[in-house]
Amino acid sequence: MNGEEAIKxxxxxxxFLMLIIYxxxxxxxxxxxxxxxxxxxxxxxxxxxxxxxxxxxPKTEVGRIFTIFILWxxxxxxxxxxxxxMAYRETAIDKKLLSKLKxxxxxxxxxxxxx
Numbered sequence: 001m002n003g004e005e006a007i008k009x010x011x012x013x014x015x016f017l018m019l020i021i022y023x024x025x026x027x028x029x030x031x032x033x034x035x036x037x038x039x040x041x042x043x044x045x046x047x048x049x050x051x052x053x054x055x056x057x058p059k060t061e062v063g064r065i066f067t068i069f070i071l072w073x074x075x076x077x078x079x080x081x082x083x084x085x086m087a088y089r090e091t092a093i094d095k096k097l098l099s100k101l102k103x104x105x106x107x108x109x110x111x112x113x114x115x
Contacts, residue, residue: 003091004088004091004092004095007084007087007088007091008088010080010084010087011081011084011085011088014077014080014081014084015081017077017080017081018074018077018078018081021044021048021070021073021074021077022041022044025040025043025044025070026040026041026044028040028063028066029043029044029058029063032060032062032063032066033058033059033060033063035056039056042056043056044070044074047067047070047071047074048070048071048074048075048078049078050071050075
């Protein structure tokens with residue numbers, strides 16, 4: 001497996017983890033806090049991105065404890081996703097630059113042959 005394939009696998013894994021966090025969080029907040037699905041998605045997004053408006057907050061003790069865990073896990077997975085996306089982008093740029101350098105190298109070697 002080359003580097004690009006490994007990074008793609010990590011990227012898919014990070015997206016999968018983020019989806020799991022959202023699914024578990026939506027289910028929890030909907031059932032425990034009584035929030036709508038939109039409220040749960042909104043709260044999870046605001047929490048995981050560390051914006052924290054404070055307009056919606058868990059009212060139960062269990063909800064607050066769950067939010068602490070979701071916050072730390074969500075931030076960790078979010079950074080993992082961000083850095084994996086950066087690595088994927090970097091390999092794509094490197095691949096493109098390498099192909100251009102190969103073309104440039106071919107052109108210069110052809111010029112040398114003419115002389």
